[in-house]
Amino acid sequence: MDKLTTKQKRFCEEYVKLGNATRAYQVAGYAVKSETSAASSANRMLRNVKVKSYIDGLMGDLKKSTIADADEALETITNIMRGNTTDEVVMMNPITGTVERVEKRVDKTVILKSAAEILKRHPLPVDINLNAPTKINIVASFDDVEIPEPEYE
Incomplete structure (x- = not known):
């Protein structure tokens, strides 16, 4: 398996640290004529399978050391x-x-x-008997309702 060059490793480390591929490409020591060419080259670098794999490994290590687990x-x-x-x-x-x-x-x-x-x-174990008899009280108020008098013939 081919290994990464020193500049590629540096690019990966700077990319993980900075989160900016263009800046990481420049800091890694690659000669660029313009910001646009640095961005284009950095984008191409991120599509390199070996570079991407190395970055994924660095990110995994970073997550393990900085993020609290359950x-x-x-x-x-x-x-x-x-x-x-x-x-x-x-x-x-x-x-x-x-x-x-x-x-x-x-x-x-x-x-x-x-x-x-x-x-x-970690909920406490609670036994609930769904078949147990339950007493229900229903309270109704008819104060506002008019009940018509029955008509007798």
Whole structure:
């Protein structure tokens, strides 16, 4: 299998970092006469199967290291629910008159929301008997309805 050249690898790395193919082509060290020719060459480079494969690999590595997975998200929510985290608030010190950053415990509303989020993902088992007899009360009000008197012959 043919390998990428040093410039091609650099192009791929810069493209992943910058997200701009034209700029990545220039930074990689390719000589270009104009912005238009750089854009055209960069576009052609992105269609190269080996280059595309290398970029896909770099993007996969980037996603693995920078994006939280489901376990990490649940762990964070659990830490909030258990009160293991604090919030930073800005308050005015009444004595000195200066603004200070103060650590405080997470509010109970945040803890309850965290618990609700966990329960969305891990619902409690609930037995519901759909065949159980159920009592229904129906209340009707006829105050606004006029009932005609029956006619007798």
